Amino acid sequence: MRWRGKVYSYITKALSSGEKIHFTLIDPEKIRSIEELRNILKTVVDVGTDAILIGGSLMVFSDDVTLVAKAVEEFDKPSILFPGNIAGLSPYADAILFISLLNSDNVYYIVGAQVVAAPVVKRFGLEVLPTGYIVVGSFNTSVSFMGRARPIPLDKPAIAVAYALAAKYMGMKFAYLEAGSGAKRCVPLKMVSAVKKAVEDMIVIVGGGIRDADKAISLANAGADIIVTGTVVEKDIAKAVNIISKLKHR
């Protein structure tokens, strides 16, 4: 928990020096053993990932989140909660992406879960990173299904811009364009560039379906400030290493 209160400035400092940021997403449901988790963390930290996101849409229990957050403490990188629901909270993380799923059809995912979580977040003392979460592309992803999202069509960047601007005007610091974990198609470059151009100093996070370094770099060049990869870390760690190292040494 050494990073508490320092995560936002760590991110903005890196961005203002021209770096792009990489977050490694660890889904507690996918962890097979603590040794494997430590190996993954060591590999991604050594190659330059900037922080570890912890979360998932299904089967997440706070004890599992705590296990991952405690493992991250062995490395000098922040742990950031990325909760799909209130069971994704843990007092052992540094910060939380306090997300509102803006294009959900269900008020629970826009503000209901957040109201339940807020006093707990305060009690835990987590650093809060206010985030407008915008689901893009397919209905056939876990985040779309579980979050009752009405995903933004891939060819409608103006709608993503409208959501991201609304998030900015409501005071959120981050806009997360999410294609969904394991998505067949990631967020289109045109959508990323339109959103970044509109929101300017707001931090744009892009994730979902990013499986190779070329795609990660194109997204960063289009305006993504932070690139998130999860599935590739679980399925092909060598590819994840390639993505991180190329992104950090563009």
Ligand code: 1GP
């Ligand atoms: C999902 O954006 C993240 O929330 C990561 O997606 O698992 O497809 O890398 P992937």
